Amino acid sequence: MPRPPLPPFTEASATQKVRAAEDAWNSRDPERISLAYSEDSWWRNRSQFVTGRPAIVQFLTGKWEAELDYRLVKELWAFTGDVIAVRFAYEYHDAAGEWFRAYGNENWRFDADGLMTHRHASINDVAIDAADRRFHWDAPGPRPADHPGLSELGL
Template sequence: MEQKLPVPPFSQETAIQKIRMAEDAWNTRDPEKVALVYTEDTVWRNRAEFPKGREEVKELLRRKWSKELEYRLIKELWAFTDNRIAVRFAYECHDDSGNWTRSFGNENWEFNENGFMMRRFASINDLPIKEADRKFFWPLGRRPDAHPALSDFGF
């Protein structure tokens, strides 16, 4: 059986590793790649959408990243247990009219024994910002290790 390391039960170190891997994947903005860490029958709550299964997740992500341009995301550990991780996050992006937004949220993740995410429940709030108020500056893709983390911004 395929595994997505690290697998539960999580320690603080492996929970942080799992979060950074998720952040890195989401910053690719590649729905095919991102969806591979979820079970085939994954269940999500994302804002007012409730996708079920990898194919619906891919479709949600395609729509998301076709509208959220220059997307840059930072995730951070909030809490963890054996097979669950709670995450805080923020991301910045703009729409096709150049209107910038910083979105803040929390995610609750539940994993199976092989390290695939079975459930993802996200609560997200959007804050319109001016381009001059942006905080996340790095080339599109993986956030550099030296870039400030979420807590460094006081978010």
């Protein structure tokens, strides 16, 4: 089933794709999120390699068991044809209540139906004080339209 917007991407359609991905990940619903990826989608996430929707669901389920109160902001970095590059930051705390901000870059490739076939993610975590958090909205759920993005926050 097609997942618009479809490649080849324009700046507007790439931005729309990035925001749709951000909103989906902020839902923290692994089954819903997995539907944006091809059946055999291949991921490199940090040092982990994941292939296929069932593995994506398993990966994301484990992720949000460890990364609590997760909130994500993505920003379009570049695009061409069927490829989009994004930068992102997300905040979460662990079971001990320690807060972190993760910074990263992703490279995405899409098939003709707009499903992501490849995801390469490089991510670094930085410990932060709870008072230094920048992402404040009711979660799970999408970032409100009036909440600043990464550039506006200086991240």
